[in-house]
Every structure is written in structure tokens, then in C-alpha cells.
Amino acid sequence: MKANGNPTIVERYSLLDRVVHIVHAAAMLALIITGLKMYFGWNFMSFHTARALHMFAVPFLLVVNWFLIPVSIVLATGGGIKEKFLHFLDHYVFGPRDASRMAGIIGNFFGKGKYPAFTIYDEASGHYKTKLHPLMKILIVLEGLAIVIIAITGIVLYSLNWSLFGLPIASWILSAGGLIAPSFGMSSLAFLRTLHLLMTYWFVFELVVHVGILELDPNVWKYYKAIFWSGKEDLKDTHYVKIVKTPSNLADKGRRNH
Amino acid sequence: MSTGIKNLVQTLDSVDFLKMDRRTFMKAVGFLGASTFLSSFQTEIVNALEFAETKIVWLHGSECTGCSESLLNAANPDILQALTKLNVNLAYHETLLAQQGIWVDNKLANTSELNSEILLDDLIKEGNYILVVEGAIPNGPNGSGRYLVLGNKPFKDIVGEAAKNANAILAVGACACWGGITSAKSAVVQETDYRGTAFLKTDASKGILSELNIDKPVINIAGCPPHPDWILLTLGAVILGKIRIPDDLPDILDQYHRPKVFYPPDHVVHDNCPRRGYYDQGLFEDQAGGPYCLWKLGCKAPYAHGDCAIRKWNNSLSVCTQAGPCSACVEPGWPDSSRPLYVESEGKGVLLGENVGTIAKVAVGAAAVAAGVHAVRRMKGE
Ligand code: HEM
Ligand code: SF4
Numbered sequence: 082m083k084a085n086g087n088p089t090i091v092e093r094y095s096l097l098d099r100v101v102h103i104v105h106a107a108a109m110l111a112l113i114i115t116g117l118k119m120y121f122g123w124n125f126m127s128f129h130t131a132r133a134l135h136m137f138a139v140p141f142l143l144v145v146n147w148f149l150i151p152v153s154i155v156l157a158t159g160g161g162i163k164e165k166f167l168h169f170l171d172h173y174v175f176g177p178r179d180a181s182r183m184a185g186i187i188g189n190f191f192g193k194g195k196y197p198a199f200t201i202y203d204e205a206s207g208h209y210k211t212k213l214h215p216l217m218k219i220l221i222v223l224e225g226l227a228i229v230i231i232a233i234t235g236i237v238l239y240s241l242n243w244s245l246f247g248l249p250i251a252s253w254i255l256s257a258g259g260l261i262a263p264s265f266g267m268s269s270l271a272f273l274r275t276l277h278l279l280m281t282y283w284f285v286f287e288l289v290v291h292v293g294i295l296e297l298d299p300n301v302w303k304y305y306k307a308i309f310w311s312g313k314e315d316l317k318d319t320h321y322v323k324i325v326k327t328p329s330n331l332a333d334k335g336r337r338n339h
Numbered sequence: 340m341s342t343g344i345k346n347l348v349q350t351l352d353s354v355d356f357l358k359m360d361r362r363t364f365m366k367a368v369g370f371l372g373a374s375t376f377l378s379s380f381q382t383e384i385v386n387a388l389e390f391a392e393t394k395i396v397w398l399h400g401s402e403c404t405g406c407s408e409s410l411l412n413a414a415n416p417d418i419l420q421a422l423t424k425l426n427v428n429l430a431y432h433e434t435l436l437a438q439q440g441i442w443v444d445n446k447l448a449n450t451s452e453l454n455s456e457i458l459l460d461d462l463i464k465e466g467n468y469i470l471v472v473e474g475a476i477p478n479g480p481n482g483s484g485r486y487l488v489l490g491n492k493p494f495k496d497i498v499g500e501a502a503k504n505a506n507a508i509l510a511v512g513a514c515a516c517w518g519g520i521t522s523a524k525s526a527v528v529q530e531t532d533y534r535g536t537a538f539l540k541t542d543a544s545k546g547i548l549s550e551l552n553i554d555k556p557v558i559n560i561a562g563c564p565p566h567p568d569w570i571l572l573t574l575g576a577v578i579l580g581k582i583r584i585p586d587d588l589p590d591i592l593d594q595y596h597r598p599k600v601f602y603p604p605d606h607v608v609h610d611n612c613p614r615r616g617y618y619d620q621g622l623f624e625d626q627a628g629g630p631y632c633l634w635k636l637g638c639k640a641p642y643a644h645g646d647c648a649i650r651k652w653n654n655s656l657s658v659c660t661q662a663g664p665c666s667a668c669v670e671p672g673w674p675d676s677s678r679p680l681y682v683e684s685e686g687k688g689v690l691l692g693e694n695v696g697t698i699a700k701v702a703v704g705a706a707a708v709a710a711g712v713h714a715v716r717r718m719k720g721e
Contacts, residue, residue, distance in 0.1 A: 120685075122621025129619060190713065242605035252604060256594065263541050268667065268676045270607075270642045271684035275695060278685050282699030289703055293710025298717035 091202065093212065093307045093314035097153045101145050102308050108141040109284060116281050139235065146228050158208075171211050174222065179215035186215070198323035202316060205326045214295050214321075220287055227287075231280040234273040241270075364581045365591060368572050369600030369646070372655060376572060393425070393578045394468035396459070396501055397432040400494055401487055401521050401533060402474025404434055406512035406564040412653070413567035421571050425578055430462050431455070440490055447490070456490045463501050469577060470505035472498060472536045475514040475521040476547040479532035486531055498536070499551040507577050507584045508557045510536040511570055516559040516595075517541070517671050524675055535559075537596060540672040556585045559596040563668035568650060569601045593644075595671045601646055602669055608640035611648035612660045633664040637681040640665035 094102070115135040119128055126134075158168040170176065185197035201210040213221075236243050236251055237258075243251040255269045262272035295301070300320040307314055316324060368376060399407075410418055422429055429435065438455035441448045451458040462468060476495050477486035484495030502508055513519030517535035522528060537557035539545035548555060558577075560569050576582045582591060593604050609615065617623075618632035625635055632638070640648075643665055648658050659665050666677045674680070679687070686694045693701075 118621070122618075122623050124621050127619060128621065190716065196717075240605070241607070255604075259541060259594075263672060263676070265687075265689060266675055266678065267684060267687065268642050268670050268672065271639070271676075274641075275685045275687070275689070279695045279699075282695060282703070286699065286702050286706055289706040289710060293707060294713050297710055297714040300717065 089316045090313050091207075091209075091316060092312055093209070093304070094312040095153065095157070096312065097149065097156065099308060099310070099312055101149050101153060104141055104149075105145045108138045108145065109288075111135075111138040112142060113281060113284055113288075116277075120278060120281075136239065139232075142228065143232060146225070172209070172213065173218060175215060175218040178211070179218055183215040196321070198319075198321050200314075200322045202322060202324050203327050204324055210325070210327075216290065217295060220291060224284075224287060227280045227283050231277055231284075234277040234280070237270065237273050238277060361581050361583075361587060361591075365576065365598075365600050368576060368581075371572070372568050372650065376575065392428050394428045394430045394462070395432075395471060395574075396430055396462055396468045396505070397471040397473065398494075398498060398501060399433045400472065400474030400476045400498070400515065402512065402514050404473070406473045406515075406562075406570075407432070407434055409564035410567050410570050413571060425575055427574075427578065430468065431459055442490070459497070459501075463504050466504040466506075468505060469574065470501050470508045471511055471574075472508065472515040473511045475518050475533040475535060477521075477531050477533050478547065478550060479530050482532075482550075495547055495551070498547060499553060502536075502548055502551075502553050502555055505555070508536065508555060509560055509570075509573065509577075510557050510596075511560045512565055513561060513563040513668060513673050516561050516597075517673075519563060520674060523678075538671060540675070541595070556588050557596055558582075558588070558592065558598065561595070561597050561602060561669040561671070561673075562645070563673065565669075566601070566645075566647065566650060566652060569598070572601075573598055597644075597669070601650075602644045603646065604644060606644065606646070608643040608645050608648045608658075608660070608665055608667075609638075612640055612665075613648070613658065614660055627663065633660060635683055636664050637679065637683055637686075638664035639667035639670075639677045639680075639684065642677075642684065643667035643669055645669040 112135060115126075115131040115138070117123070118126065118131045119135070122128075154169050154173075155165055157172075158164050179199075182197045182199050185194060188194045189196045199214045200212050202208075203210050233254055237254050239251075241251055241255070242249065254273065258269035258273045262269045265272055265275075267275065296305070303314065303318055303320075314322075316322060397407075413421065421427075433455065436455060436458075438451070438453055438458055440456045441454045447454060447456055449457070451461050476484070476498055478484055478495060479486050484493035487494040489497060510516045514521050514533070515536050517538040517540050518533045519535075521531070521533040522535075522539065534545060534547040534550065537543060537546035537548055537559065543549075546557070548557065558573060560573055562569065573582075577584070582588070588596075591598055591600075593599050593602060609618070612618070612632075614630070614632045617630070618634060622631040623635040624631045624633055627636065634641070638660060640660055647665075647669075648660070651658050664681065666680050667673060668677075670676055686696065688694055690698055
């Protein structure tokens, strides 16, 4: 999508993308900090304040992940369900091409070869073919799963008899946990709580990888501005960017090979 | 006793307690101690039970008798008063009865007046009793059950016979409920193969009754030992017909067959612990002896569904966490589910013996190092 005026400036992140990312990051940080406060007993606030803030952040995280992100994916392209699904695959799901890029990146890390471009912009269609670092694509899917797990376990920590429309959700979760917990020699509740903590550590790990490995690079800093503020990318800066020109009759084929 | 409970007693005093529906009754029972319950309603109970005497057959399996001791610890009413008030005939209880097993020339001798084994046989034949099982039931060696034999009969078979003719079955204590300490992980546990009455650990298909193909409901009074109130009040409710067996059980018991009034699914001991204020402030002990919260010393009360911290033990005087970490002895699969006892649950080894904290530290550390190297290389533009 080309912006008016300068032909090399394109929209990398829509407004919705940016809002989603900021709210997601803020909610996640709030949850990690208040969660670990409860766990370690750090003494900067009371348990009750931490728990209240924790619970305040939960709906933000969940609305962003389970509502706004799907909406943003649906709005990102025109066309039908197939179009949208392919866009989702190309942009967010680790595929064979990401694997070969990843191999190039690992090679580069150990001193072999150039760092491959991971953002591919198609001048012919005026759309990105793919944007994200391959490692990001791995993290995104795992993050989605981890959020499901932490939300499910969080329900039980919130209230042991939480129910929705009269359905005893929390006791279902406890029963399900009870099927697995004994193989770890734990009670269901202890198991669910440990999972909640493990997922928290996973998010911390992910944050270190995300910020530390992917973004701690002066040549990537252009994307900070894009994700937090402008949403724009200037294709003149060719770091990690490749511009291709796929004739439209080949576009579909290229995608199938993907 | 707190004023809250006194008020409740006054309120309950003015209603006809025996006409209460089951739900209200169980709620009231949940609030009361056995002493309050029995002394407040003594006359009604005695009137209601005037001629109906209830027999109890109390069997001891592989155990320490701590559960019976806990019951004997009940004061005001003590067990004798309670039995009198409830019009109960404790017909058979190995550690309290006077009879002995008498054998002469390999044959049971004498009468039920003197010989406990004849007494037990007679009682079982007569039927119409409440069966209480205390202690685990060995199924080993090789399914014979001969690791515990009374007279010449495997205890396993005695429980089976007694269960068949019982009006109601109560498993008292962790061992009788799910194996308890006797079925904890050990070098001999496969051999001995101790079982609970209706469960083995959390598995409801491996109780000794299933092993014997007996399909009868069991009420589990969990704990090591259980609180005397839990035993007496459950017995009281069964005797008074406030718990109809089996019709009311799905409503009254949780998935591990514990009465929800005493083992509330939505409440853990940690919620009302005397040290809870310290927990809320994040003040944790890292060695034994201090006043603060014992979570990091392995307190398992956050996982223990019991009313201990409200009901209190030792005649409403104290609760375990005042002395040391709770081990969640009321939970199925105890003690293995709480081991190691003095390590917090989240600190338990889950991968190659490491706990999630250590795993996370290693992973985050490695990621940070990789990030550093990566950053330097990127900055150099390699
Ligand atoms: C998405 C839904 C979530 C819900 C419903 C939820 C709920 C809760 C609740 C109620 C507690 C308090 C436990 C207690 O009372 O002791 C808790 C603890 C905690 N939460 Fe969450 N949480 C959620 C997500 C998260 C996320 C995303 C993180 C971190 C990234 C997180 C990290 C923690 C940690 C570390 C604790 C302390 C664990 C412990 O006490 O062992 N939670 N959570
Ligand atoms: S000592 Fe145990 S029960 Fe008491 S507040 Fe601490 S963790 Fe909870």
C-alpha cells in the first residue's frame, strides 16, 4: 500500500496493528510484573493491589488477542476467506521460506554468509509478501498458545468456582488438570498454578528474544518508529528488505510454492 | 467459639432442626463444630432416634490408628457422649472393644461376647450397620491381600464382606480414602499394593471395592488424620437420614467423594490462614521458626481444600500452619502429591529434576547472552 507523496514510503503497520501491539505489550508487562510480584512477594505493592492490577490487565490482553488481532487479520486484505487465510499464512506462520531465511540467519550468526532479507515487498501488487523476521513467526504462534494456557490456568487462580452462564468452567478446568497433574506428582491446582508460572517465564524469555535478539540492532530501529508510531516504512532503507516485482499472473504461483 | 457461630446457633435454636431440608442442614453442619451441633440439638436428636439404635462397624486396616485417636481427641462431647447422644452402638472397633480373637486348635473359640472375630462375623451377617474403614487395604502380594490377615482371613475380603451388607460406608483418613502414606512411592509399594476403599490416589477405578467388583458408594473423610468434627458430623448426618444414600451423594460430595461442607471445592486453607496477612504483604520465611508466611518453605495450604483454618483443631484452638507448613493432607494422592513436603509446589522438579524457576533462569540467561552476541555482530554490520 503506497502512501501519497513519496513513492518509496509504504504502510507497514495499520493503525489497528499499532494499537494492538501497544496494548498487548502494556498489558503483558503489567501482567508479568504484578504476577511475579505476587509470586516473589516483591515489596513495592500489596498482594491485593497487585492482584487487582493483574485482573485489570487481563481483559485488555484477551480482547487484543482474541478479538482485535483476528479483526486486523480479516481487514488486512480484500478478497474472500481464502485470500485472508493465505495472507495470514504468509505473514504470521513460519513456512518453508522462513526456514531457509532462518538457516541463512543462523549461518550469519556463526560468521557465514550475509544476513538474508526477511521483509519482501512486491512493487507490482503494492503489498508486502511477507514482513516479519522468521524467528518472530515462530514466537507469534507459540505466544498465542501460551496465552490460551495462561488464561485457562488463570481462571482457576482467580476463582476456584468461576462459572460462566451457569457453566462451572473452573471446576471443568480443575478436572481436566487432574488428568495430567498426577504424572507430575502434583494436585491439579498446584499443577495449574505451576503452568501459570511457567508460561509467565515463557513470556519473559520471549520478551528477551523479541527485544534482545530481534530488535537490538541499529538497522532495525526503523521498525520501532513504525510499530509504535508512524506505521510507515521507507523502502529506500534496504536493510533486511527486498523489493520484488511479481507479474500478477505469477503471484498466485509464487504463493503456492511458499 | 466466635460470636458469629453463637448467633447462628441462636438462630438455629429457634427452628425445628430436624425438619430442615437437607441443604440447610448441611450448611448448618458446615458452620458448626460437633460439640455445638450435638449439644444444641441433643433433645431433638434423642427424640427422633428414640428407639432407633444405629450400629457402627469400624474396621482397622494398615494404619497408625491416628484417625481413631483424632476422634478420641474430640472433647465436649467426647466420643462417648457423642455416641450416646446420637444413640449409636459402636459394635465393633478393634482398638476400643474388649473382645479378642480367640483360637483353640485352629478353630475360632467361644462366643461373640468374648471373641472379636465371631462378633464381626455375626455383625456382618445381621447387616444394618454403618461401615467405617480406617487404614489402607493391602492387595498384595499378587492380589491375594495376605499382607494383612485377621484370623486367617485377608483384610481385603473382610472389607468386601462388610461392605456388601453395610447401609453406608465411610472411609476415614487418607489411607482408607486413597492409600495415604502406605501407598506412597517406595521400593515395596508394587509388592504391598495398598489400596484405598474407593480410590487409589486419584484413581477411582483402583479402589479395593472395584477390585472386589463391589459397586457401593463410599464417603471419604479425608485427612491425616481427619478432624473429629468431620467424622462425627458426617456420621451424624448419615444417622439422622439427612444424607440419603446414594440419592444425595452426587450433590453433597466432590469428585473425590469428600463432603463439600468440610472440604469446600471453592475454598482452600490458605484463604483463612493466621499467617495470611504476611503472605499478602509478601513476607515469606526462608527458614523455620519465624512468624511470616510459610509458602516458600513448602506450605501446601493454597492447594488444600479444607475448613481447618476456620474450624480450627484441638477443640478450636489452633491450626497446623501456626506450627509449620501445611502438607495438604486432605488431598487425594497425598502424600506423594505434596512431596517434597518442604519445597513449594512451583519449586518441584519437572524436567530432568530441575524446577520451572531454574529452567527459566537458564533459558532467559542463554537468550540474553545470544542477544548480546547478536547485537554486537549486527552493530558491526556483519
Ligand atoms: C490471561 C488471563 C490471566 C488470568 C485470568 C490471570 C489470573 C491470575 C490470578 C487470579 C492470579 C493470582 C493467584 C493468587 O491469587 O494467588 C495470578 C497470578 C499470577 N499471574 Fe496471572 N493471570 C492471567 C494472565 C497472566 C499473564 C499473561 C501473566 C504473565 C505474563 C501472568 C502471571 C502471573 C504470575 C507470575 C502469577 C503469580 C503466580 C503464583 O502465585 O504462583 N498471568 N494470575
Ligand atoms: S503459611 Fe501457608 S496457608 Fe498460611 S498464608 Fe502462608 S502459604 Fe498460605
